[in-house]
Structure formats: structure tokens, C-alpha cells
Amino acid sequence: MRIATFxxxxxxxxxxxxxxxxLEHRPDVLAVQETKVQDSDFxxxxxxxxxxxxxxxxxxxxxxxxLITREPLAEIRTGFFPDDTQNGPRLIRGRMGDVWxxxxxxxxxxxxxxxxxxxxxxxxxxxxxxxxxxxxxxxPIIWTGDLNVAxxxxxxxxxxxxxGHVCFNSxxxxxxxxxxxxxxxxxxxxxxxxxxxxxxxxxxxxxxxKNKGWRIDHILGTRRMLDLSTDAWIDLKPRxxxxxxxxxxxFMIADFQNLPR
DNA sequence: ATGGTAGTAGAACTA
Numbered sequence: 001m002r003i004a005t006f007x008x009x010x011x012x013x014x015x016x017x018x019x020x021x022x023l024e025h026r027p028d029v030l031a032v033q034e035t036k037v038q039d040s041d042f043x044x045x046x047x048x049x050x051x052x053x054x055x056x057x058x059x060x061x062x063x064x065x066x067l068i069t070r071e072p073l074a075e076i077r078t079g080f081f082p083d084d085t086q087n088g089p090r091l092i093r094g095r096m097g098d099v100w101x102x103x104x105x106x107x108x109x110x111x112x113x114x115x116x117x118x119x120x121x122x123x124x125x126x127x128x129x130x131x132x133x134x135x136x137x138x139x140p141i142i143w144t145g146d147l148n149v150a151x152x153x154x155x156x157x158x159x160x161x162x163x164g165h166v167c168f169n170s171x172x173x174x175x176x177x178x179x180x181x182x183x184x185x186x187x188x189x190x191x192x193x194x195x196x197x198x199x200x201x202x203x204x205x206x207x208x209x210k211n212k213g214w215r216i217d218h219i220l221g222t223r224r225m226l227d228l229s230t231d232a233w234i235d236l237k238p239r240x241x242x243x244x245x246x247x248x249x250x251f252m253i254a255d256f257q258n259l260p261r
Numbered sequence: 262a263t264g265g266t267a268g269t270a271g272a273a274c275t276a
Contacts (some may be wrong), residue, residue, distance in 0.1 A: 009276085010268055034276085036269070061276095063271050108276060148276095202276090203266040248267075248276080 001256045002027040005217050007146040007200070007249035011035040011066065012043055018068075019046055019096065021251065025235075028070050028097060031103035033146040035064030042066070065103050065145070069072040071096060080130045086125070086231075091168040099225070100135065100260050104145035109166030114257040115205055117166050120148070128179045136216065137183025140259055144175055146200075149158035149176045151186075154195035157207075167216055184220040187254045191232040199234050200249045208239050219254040228257045 004027040008014040013190055022030060035058045041055050047068055057078035058064030067073060071120040073094030079087040080096070093102040097135035106124065135141055153159035162168050165222075174236040198213025207213060219232060239250035 013268070034268095061274085110275080205265060245267085 001029075001096075001258065002253060003029045003101070003142055003144060003219060003256070004029070004249045004251050004253045005031040005033075005103070005146070005219060007033040007105070007217060007247060009034050009036070009249065010135065011064070012041075013245070014211050015043060015046055016248055017238050017246065018236040019049045019050060021235075021238055022047075022068070023050060025251075025253065026070075027253065028224050029142075031101070031102055032066040032068060033064070033103070033105035033145045034062075035066050037064055055092060057088040058091045060077075063092060064107060065105050067092055067094055067101060067103055069094075069096060069101075073101070086184040087126070090123070091127075098140055100139060100141040102145075103139065103141045104143065104147060106146065106148045112164065112166055112169070118164065121172070124175050124179055128182060131179070131182045133220045134238055137220060137222055138224065140224045141183075141222045142187075142225055143184050144252075147176070147218050148216050148218060149173070149218075150214050150216050151176055156197075157198065157212040157214070169216065180220065183222045185223065185226040187226055187229045188215075188217045188232040188234075188252060190226060190229060191254075192234075197207055197234050198206070199252050201204040201239060205246050208236070209260045217249055217252050219252055221254075224247060224259075225256060228259065229254055230257060231255045 037058045053072040055076045056066035076094040090105045107120040109120040109188040156162045199217035203207035235251045243255045
């Protein structure tokens with residue numbers, strides 16, 4: 001099983017990037033964040049034409065998540081609770097066979113002293129509560145998405161100057177590892193132990209060409225999924241293209257052996 | 262230290 005994640009920064013604008021990428025890499029699951037489209041306008045047809053199913057929850061202009069899958073997902077839910085309209089555009093989950101897929105777009109936080117940053121911490125606490133309520137850690141579960149957390153100094157290009165940022169500070173890291181302590185492991189880092197690999201590069205300053213990035217997109221798995229994982233990597237090519245225009249994030253991919261029956 | 266870019270909009274806002 002191949003699972004990928006991509007913050008598209010508008011799924012409609014990014015179709016010329018996503019569709020060829022899907023045909024080339026054929027993941028079983030592509031988790032998309034920042035779709036920036038309300039559900040009635042989601043571009044379902046281009047995906048069905050190449051054999052993919054879509055599950056999504058979005059809104060105009062901001063946020064929005066989708067799961068693009070080769071097989072239709074079962075038990076699709078958006079948000080933390082049934083009928084959770086407030087958090088739906090940031091969280092979508094479903095089951096593919098025996099594997100649970102959770103796709104999250106964690107709030108960025110804007111500024112450390114803003115209510116948006118407080119909301120980010122609260123969102124992660126609610127996420128942890130959802131895990132405890134609805135899952136057990138010995139299930140095969142993937143948690144992926146734009147988590148807006150760079151957990152380690154090696155996950156940012158300049159840890160000294162960026163220390164204290166809403167996506168890189170000790171308070172956030174502690175909370176992130178508290179959530180992970182429920183039962184998630186870093187699948188990407190298991191296979192890529194060396195520094196200098198990033199999934200997000202600011203549009204401003206040609207940062208991708210200087211490798212001045214952040215690893216804030218993640219593929220995490222419970223122990224069963226970690227043990228089944230065979231490889232993980234970041235594909236920089238879709239970030240470096242000029243035409244069609246790139247997202248400011250790029251794809252992270254992980255491969256897994258099938259679950260034993 | 263500030264501002265740099267892109268998307269959605271059709272002026273700011275979010276990142």
C-alpha cells in the first residue's frame with residue numbers, strides 16, 4: 001500500500017500538478033490539504049476519470065481536506081464528532097480495508113500570542129481526545145497531513161532563528177509528542193534519518209532552490225503500520241516546476257506491506 | 262529587521 005500527502009494550496013489550481021503525479025506514482029491514498037473549495041464545487045470528475053474516488057470536506061477560500069483513493073473509503077467522517085461542521089474542513093478520515101486513514105490540516109497559528117495559536121493547541125488536544133474516544137493504538141492507523149509542526153531542530157533549515165515560531169517551539173513540540181505518545185510513530189523519519197529533507201518551502205525568496213524548508217507535512221503510523229512500512233520519501237520535483245505552477249508544499253510518500261490476514 | 266509570493270477574490274485575508 002502506498003500513501004501520500006500533499007498540501008495543494010487550491011486543489012482546482014493544482015489539478016495539472018496532481019493528476020499526472022497520481023498517474024506516475026499510483027498511490028492507494030492521496031491525502032490533500034488546503035483544497036480551498038466548497039463541497040459543491042469539488043472537482044470529482046478529473047479524479048474518477050483516472051480511477052480515483054474522492055471524499056472531501058471544504059469551504060470557500062480557506063482550509064479544506066480530501067482523501068483521493070483507488071478504492072472507495074468506508075466509514076468516512078469529517079471533524080472530531082459526527083456532524084462537526086466547525087472542524088470538518090480540517091479533518092477527514094476513513095477506512096481502507098483494515099487500515100484507518102486520518103488526514104489532518106492542523107491550524108497554523110499565525111502568532112504565538114494570538115487566539116489562533118491557542119486554537120491550534122486546543123485543536124491538537126481535541127485530536128488526542130478523539131483518538132482516545134474512537135480508536136485503540138494497536139489498530140493499523142495512519143495519521144497524515146499538514147500538521148504545521150516541525151518536531152525536531154533537524155526539521156527546519158535554521159533552528160536557531162526559527163525557534164519560537166508557531167510551527168517550531170518547545171511548547172508545541174511537547175504537545176505534539178504528547179499526542180504521538182497515544183501510539184503514533186514517524187514513518188518518514190524511520191526511513192530517512194538524515195537532516196535536510198523538507199516538505200514545505202515558502203514561495204518568497206526562491207527557498208526551494210536553497211533547500212531552506214520545513215518538514216511540517218507528516219506520515220505517522222501506529223506500531224503495526226510502522227512495522228509494515230518499507231520506505232518513505234519526499235518528491236521535490238513537483239515543488240521545483242515552474243509550469244504548471246507549484247504548491248508551496250510538495251508530496252511525501254510512504255510504502256507499506258499488506259497487513260497479514 | 263523588513264519584506265519577499267501565491268490563492269481566492271475582486272479588497273484584504275491567510276499562509
